[in-house]
Amino acid sequence: MTRTLKPSPCAAVLKDIAKRYRVGSVEIPALRAVSIEIREDCLTAISGPSGSGKTTLLNLIGCIDRPDQGELEVAGTPVAELSDNALSDFRAAHLGFVFQSFNLIPVLTAYENVEYPLRLTNVPPARRRERVLSMLDAVGLSSHARHRPSQLSGGQQQRVAIARALAAAPRVVLADEPTANLDSQTGASIIELMRQMQREHGISVVICSHDPKVIAAADDTVVIQDGRVESVKRSSDIHIVRPHTPVVGSRIQS
Amino acid sequence: MMTFSLALRNLARNRRRSITTLAAIVVGTVAILLFGGYTRNIRYGLQIGFVRSSGHLQIQHKDYFLYGSGNPAAYGIADYEHVMDVVRHDPVLAPMLTVVTPTLQLGGIAGNFAAGVSRTVIASGTDVDGQNAMRNWNDYGYDGTPPPLALTHTAPNAAVIGGGVARVLQLCGALGIRSCTRPEDATAHEAQSTAAMPPDIAELSADEARAIPQHKDTRIELLAATARGAPNVATLSVVKADSQGVKELDDIYVGMHLAQAQRLIYGGDPPQVTAILVQLHHTDQIPAARARLEHLLSTSLSADPLEVQDYETLNPSYGQTIGFFAAIFGFISILIGVIVLFTVGNTMSMAVVERTPEIGTLRAMGLRRAGIRSMFVVEGMLLGLLGSVLGIIATLLLALLINHGGITWTPPGRVEAVPLTVRVWGAWAPMIATALGLTLVTIVSSWVPSGRGARINIVSALRHA
Numbered sequence: 001m002t003r004t005l006k007p008s009p010c011a012a013v014l015k016d017i018a019k020r021y022r023v024g025s026v027e028i029p030a031l032r033a034v035s036i037e038i039r040e041d042c043l044t045a046i047s048g049p050s051g052s053g054k055t056t057l058l059n060l061i062g063c064i065d066r067p068d069q070g071e072l073e074v075a076g077t078p079v080a081e082l083s084d085n086a087l088s089d090f091r092a093a094h095l096g097f098v099f100q101s102f103n104l105i106p107v108l109t110a111y112e113n114v115e116y117p118l119r120l121t122n123v124p125p126a127r128r129r130e131r132v133l134s135m136l137d138a139v140g141l142s143s144h145a146r147h148r149p150s151q152l153s154g155g156q157q158q159r160v161a162i163a164r165a166l167a168a169a170p171r172v173v174l175a176d177e178p179t180a181n182l183d184s185q186t187g188a189s190i191i192e193l194m195r196q197m198q199r200e201h202g203i204s205v206v207i208c209s210h211d212p213k214v215i216a217a218a219d220d221t222v223v224i225q226d227g228r229v230e231s232v233k234r235s236s237d238i239h240i241v242r243p244h245t246p247v248v249g250s251r252i253q254s
Numbered sequence: 255m256m257t258f259s260l261a262l263r264n265l266a267r268n269r270r271r272s273i274t275t276l277a278a279i280v281v282g283t284v285a286i287l288l289f290g291g292y293t294r295n296i297r298y299g300l301q302i303g304f305v306r307s308s309g310h311l312q313i314q315h316k317d318y319f320l321y322g323s324g325n326p327a328a329y330g331i332a333d334y335e336h337v338m339d340v341v342r343h344d345p346v347l348a349p350m351l352t353v354v355t356p357t358l359q360l361g362g363i364a365g366n367f368a369a370g371v372s373r374t375v376i377a378s379g380t381d382v383d384g385q386n387a388m389r390n391w392n393d394y395g396y397d398g399t400p401p402p403l404a405l406t407h408t409a410p411n412a413a414v415i416g417g418g419v420a421r422v423l424q425l426c427g428a429l430g431i432r433s434c435t436r437p438e439d440a441t442a443h444e445a446q447s448t449a450a451m452p453p454d455i456a457e458l459s460a461d462e463a464r465a466i467p468q469h470k471d472t473r474i475e476l477l478a479a480t481a482r483g484a485p486n487v488a489t490l491s492v493v494k495a496d497s498q499g500v501k502e503l504d505d506i507y508v509g510m511h512l513a514q515a516q517r518l519i520y521g522g523d524p525p526q527v528t529a530i531l532v533q534l535h536h537t538d539q540i541p542a543a544r545a546r547l548e549h550l551l552s553t554s555l556s557a558d559p560l561e562v563q564d565y566e567t568l569n570p571s572y573g574q575t576i577g578f579f580a581a582i583f584g585f586i587s588i589l590i591g592v593i594v595l596f597t598v599g600n601t602m603s604m605a606v607v608e609r610t611p612e613i614g615t616l617r618a619m620g621l622r623r624a625g626i627r628s629m630f631v632v633e634g635m636l637l638g639l640l641g642s643v644l645g646i647i648a649t650l651l652l653a654l655l656i657n658h659g660g661i662t663w664t665p666p667g668r669v670e671a672v673p674l675t676v677r678v679w680g681a682w683a684p685m686i687a688t689a690l691g692l693t694l695v696t697i698v699s700s701w702v703p704s705g706r707g708a709r710i711n712i713v714s715a716l717r718h719a
Contacts, residue, residue: 064618064712085622092620099716103615107263119256120620164619 010073011172011204012038012061017070019056030056032227034070038206038220039234040171043198045218046208053227055176058208062174063091075171092120096165096203098175098194102157104149110136110160111145117168135163138200139193155186159193166197173198175207179214191217257625261633264605271601276641278597279692282590283645284652286688289586291653291676293579294684298394299672300572301537304565306389306400309353309531310540311547312568313337316559318528319568326359327481327519330526337555338530346546350539352391355384356527358515362478364415364508366423368471373422375415377476377508379515379527382406388533397673403509404494410511413474413490418505420495428472429495476508478518481526488518540564591695598634599699606630606707613707614715623708630707634700638693645692646685653678 019031030053038044038061046054059065060072063079072080075094082090096117097103104113114135118128136142139159141152149157158178165173175194179187195217198205207214215221221233265272315322318329331337338354341347358379365372386402404414417434420426426434472492480486490510498504516525534543547562566572606613613626653676661674678685 059713062618064716085624088617088620088622090620091618095620097615097618099615101611103611103716105260105612105615107260107267116256116616117619 009040009076010037011040011042011044011075011206013071013073014038014057014060015071017057017060017067017072019053019060019065019067019069029227031060031067034224034227034229036222036229036232038172038204038222040204041198041202042219043195043205043207043217044220044222045215046206046222046224047210047215048224048230052224054208054224056227057222057224058174058176058206061172061206062095062097063087092117092168094171096168096170096173098158098161098165098173098178100177100180102149102154102161102181104157104160104164106149109146109148110141110152110156110163113149113160114163114167117164121168123168131167132163135167136160138166138197139163153186154182155190158182158186158190162190162193162197166201166203169201170203172204172206175205175209177209177211178207179209179211184213187211188213257628257632258636260629261636264609264629264633265636268605268608271604272637275597275601275637276644279594279638279641279696280645280648282594283642283688283692284649286583286587286590286692287646287649287678287685288652288656288676289583290684290688291649291678291681293583294677294681295675296579297576298677299396300575301565302391302394302396304569304572305533305537306391307385308565308568309355309388309533310537310565311532311534311544312563312565313341313530313532313547313551313560314528314563316561319561319563322359322528323361326361326528327479327526330358330481330520330528331356331530331560332524332526332558334527334530337558337560340550340555341530341532341547344546344550347543347550350534350536350543351532352535353384353387353531353533355381355388355531355533356512357381357529357531358512358519358526359528360478360515360519362476362508362518364419364423365475365477366425366473367475368473369424371423372477373419374506375419375476375508376506377478377510377515379510379512380405381512384531388531391533393536394677404496405509405511408493408511409491410514411488411490412493412511413476413514414494414496414507414509415474415492416504416507417495417497418501419507420492422505423474425472425474425492425495429492431495476510476518480518481520481523486518486521488514490514587691591691594638594692594695595699597699598637598696599703601637602630602634602700602703603706605633606703609707610710610715610718613710614712614718617710617712618716626708626710627701627704630704631697631700634696634704635693638696639689641696642689642692646689649678649685652676 014037015035017031017034018029021028021030034057046057048054056065060067061074063074067080071078077090077094079087079090105116108116111132114132115128118131123131133142133145136145139162141156141159141163144152144156149160152160178194179190182190191211191213194205194207207218209215219235223230223233313331315329315331318326322329334356338356342351342354360377360379362375362377363372364375380403382403382405386406389400389402392399405412415423415425417431420429420431421434474490474492476488476490478486478488490508496509498507512527520526532543532547534540544562544564551560551562616626617623657673657675662671663674664671
């Protein structure tokens with residue numbers, strides 16, 4: 001655990017990004033010429049009213065959607081031109097997701113859910129087991145390893161989802177309204193957990209949320225309004241960076 | 255490994271739907287295999303019937319098969335005993351042979367001159383011992399063996415006739431055939447004649463009829479053309495009327511001892527036969543035996559122009575019946591395949607729709623499109639494999655029940671009822687083929703829905719959560 005002070009590089013760089021959706025014959029602009037930098041090793045909140053385009057922005061950073069225009073670089077990789085398979089491999093290796101509805105695989109146990117991203121990145125079994133147990137321990141669910149999602153509470157499911165998102169040691173974790181389906185107390189504990197994990201694992205976390213607690217906990221806050229970046233608030237220019245230890249193998253192909 | 259595990263768990267997740275789909279596959283497998291077993295039984299049954307009566311192969315005079323029925327005597331095998339001797343002692347053929355026996359077919363007119371009736375017949379002169387030996391052939395393990403020929407241990411002039419011949423020659427009463435009724439016209443004519451007579455004449459006629467002894471005379475005369483073209487008559491004593499199963503044959507059949515038939519056709523000349531029947535231990539020996547026979551006929555037995563015919567050629571109805579059942583089997587198989595195709599396709603389509611958020615999640619986590627596709631295809635494949643295996647087990651149990659249920663039926667061309675049997679046990683190749691075929695169908699039917707699942711837009715899929 002070395003404390004290093006250095007200027008933060010970028011987890012994601014968006015230049016002049018535009019995204020439109022077509023509803024019938026009508027084209028609706030979701031993002032218009034968005035240019036921002038998401039700092040590495042920070043917890044960044046994307047905020048804004050409903051329909052402002054914050055989820056679209058999160059989807060683009062998460063590489064599950066493609067921009068219609070502009071340049072997008074995530075974890076140092078220009079992703080716009082990657083093939084579908086290469087993008088899948090990129091997500092498996094460098095990105096983690098936490099969803100509003102937890103989205104755990106219902107037929108898998110908590111252990112297996114956390115293990116899944118490690119299988120995708122071909123981590124050897126022994127290393128996989130060690131990593132899964134350590135992640136479940138980190139989110140306080142070691143005793144629930146054999147439980148199926150249906151046997152867990154909402155808060156516990158979201159903890160498993162966080163463990164899963166972090167299992168493959170991604171560069172960036174993206175969370176879409178992670179507290180929206182939880183009561184305020186559980187939501188607060190989830191924010192606290194994410195913050196703690198972000199710091200311990202030295203990763204970048206981008207959370208899309210209305211929740212004031214999330215915004216309060218964030219290093220940076222990007223406010224989106226009508227598909228445009230209205231403001232970017234950075235709480236600090238210098239922060240703690242921990243060495244990043246990749247767990248995954250190299251499956252990325254162009 | 256994870257794909258299989260996921261697929262199995264997802265099948266267990268919606269148990270009712272999986273069981274319904276499995277049931278369709280099981281029923282399909284059972285239907286295909288049971289009908290296949292039944293068809294196999296028909297094929298073996300027919301084959302046994304033909305092989306027991308006419309052997310696997312026949313050595314005939316060249317062109318006898320095509321033209322001999324018009325004049326069998328002209329297509330006789332002169333030195334047939336030598337031919338049989340060579341065949342029996344051939345070192346290549348001998349291990350394959352069970353019976354080698356001669357037969358003489360002839361056409362003629364059978365008459366019951368006492369009753370003033372006659373009809374054209376096809377007579378068959380057989381070596382009774384050889385024919386009885388052929389009737390023991392049972393390569394497929396059928397229960398029981400047929401009784402010996404009715405000609406066994408009978409006088410040299412004994413004959414067996416078809417039920418139809420007995421009917422026409424008015425021998426039903428003498429032969430004790432109960433199902434034989436006289437035509438209404440004849441009865442009415444007699445009644446009319448009696449009614450038309452003056453009473454005193456009718457009384458006299460009745461007295462005369464009573465005075466004539468009512469002996470059970472079963473003699474018939476068989477008129478045939480000799481090899482030289484002259485007419486010849488043999489008086490035969492009918493010992494039995496045997497139903498031949500097919501009316502056309504029943505109406506013309508006369509069976510007699512070979513020596514009697516030869517005397518009728520060749521008189522004092524050296525006797526000949528129209529065919530030498532060759533029965534083998536196993537049907538699959540036909541190609542080898544045929545090749546060897548043809549070699550012998552072209553070398554050591556080349557004195558006479560002889561040829562070899564197999565039982566399938568000699569009995570075209572065999573091929574037609576097998577083809578008929580094969581067509582039905584094919585139709586049933588296709589029908590079941592289509593049903594399974596749509597059932598599994600529907601099941602997998604529903605699974606894709608229901609698991610759309612899951613697809614989005616897995617894709618977001620980095621699973622490739624191919625991974626999604628294989629997940630659903632493996633599910634379909636497991637349904638196919640599991641359904642086929644359960645279907646095979648169910649078929650074996652059902653076949654056991656059917657085969658021991660005492661159900662009988664009378665196949666076409668046969669007289670006596672036989673046990674209804676489905677030959678499933680041991681037919682492993684058709685079982686494996688059915689299982690693989692249905693599994694392939696389930697893979698194909700999963701392919702389209704799985705492709706749809708794999709192409710789902712990740713963002714849209716996640717919105718379904």
